[in-house]
Amino acid sequence: MPPSRDQKALVFLGANLSTVEEQENELIKEISFSAHLCQEMLRFIRRGDPGRDVFISSLEEYLSDASRSMRKLRKLQREVS
Structure with a gap:
């Protein structure tokens, strides 16, 4: 029986x-x-x-954060498959 996803990989996050x-x-x-x-x-x-420019800058930052997290998720999925 192949190992489950939980058994495939344990990775250090901080000390845990x-x-x-x-x-x-x-x-x-x-x-x-x-x-x-x-x-x-x-x-x-x-x-x-009011503050349209600030909202647009914030939007750009949040989109970038989401994209970065998505790349990490894809990388993690490739590593364990």
């Missing part, structure tokens, strides 16, 4: 061991939170709230 599934879940939470923040910035921009 973490399973692949735990790492994936953490990255998914990060991506989800970044996406939520993007949605909020877009809502502020569409509404015409």
Whole structure:
């Protein structure tokens, strides 16, 4: 019987061991939170709230964070497959 995803790889995160599934879940939470923040910035921009330039800069930063986390997730998935 092949090993489960939890048994395939344990990686150090700080001083703790973490399973692949735990790492994936953490990255998914990060991506989800970044996406939520993007949605909020877009809502502020569409509404015409003051500070449009700040919202656009923040949106760019949150999109970048989400993209970075997505690349980490893909890399992790490739490493264990």
